[in-house]
Amino acid sequence: MFNINNILRENIKNLKPYSSARDEFKGEASVYLDANENAFGSPLNKDYNRYPDPLQYAVKMRLSEIKGVPARNIFLGNGSDEAIDILFRSFCNPGADNVILVPPTYGMYEVSANINDIAVKRVNLTEEYQLNLEGIAEAIDKNTKLIFICSPNNPTGNSINREDIETLLANFNGLVVVDEAYINYSRQKSFIQELTEYANLVVLQTLSKAWGLAALRVGMAFASEEIIAVMNKVKPPYNINEASQQLALEALQNVEQVNGWIKETLTERDNLVLKLKEFEFVVDIYPSDANFILVKTTDARGIYNYLVEHGIIVRDRSKVELCEGALRITIGTPQENITLINTLTNFK
Structure with a gap:
């Protein structure tokens, strides 16, 4: 038991x-001479x-209304990257512990692990871009503290089978971190509704994608009160600046506009x-639950360079394992x- x-x-x-x-000091005063x-x-x-506000109370209360999660179960970070880093710094001993990643996946998990001197165990996704549960089970040892799962996955775009994630949550005594940066575009429901079922669940979301606030750097983590308390303990005192808090709160009033953008x-x-x-030159286009698609081509680098010459930037993922020949668009x-x-019509 966790x-x-x-x-x-x-x-x-x-x-x-x-x-x-x-x-x-909590509340309002007429004269502030303390800071x-x-x-x-x-x-x-x-x-x-x-x-x-060091704990961003107003923003969390609005998020609580939208997400259906108590404010006490919400952590706000300087992007999801800060939440990822804090999880490493809180739960993983440098030079001793390890985490499991399931490539191809979001690159910051490994970067953050390397910065924190945490060993990485890679268990590649299957050819269908799903979890290799047997491989993950074999990779877990007494020093495995975190498993990161991006769903919908970046860069492949597909959602990970829900039952497989639940299997990990039920059988792993460390934290299972489900990164839902693209959940607004997915047919799957969010795992935040499962927080009461799994004490070892951490769900990451962001205002950078569907909400269009990438420049403000506001990421979210949803977890048990115990885990959120640890994250608040470790974070810098004022990790979300006042301008970002005010603008995020303003944006969170416009749910209908965001929903319209998602549909479009x-x-x-x-x-x-x-x-x-x-x-x-398009070999395959993989099913996507995100706001991007992974396109397998006959000449990924050639197409990428051609588009750059015409002022169009896509992401070349052809050197990423299991994404050979692919562009993320x-x-x-x-x-x-x-x-x-x-533009592509004239590519030769």
């Missing part, structure tokens, strides 16, 4: 977190001279797939997609 104290690093158990001025801020304001149209993206995805299949606006197709 017990957080069995995988939490000893130094984190004993860590006394930094107590900021805004941690020590050594510039009392005269800031040289901008809006005053940013005061430190932001899915329609454009279907149209783009049909158009691309007409080209002889984000779904653009209708006009951007037309421009892509028209």
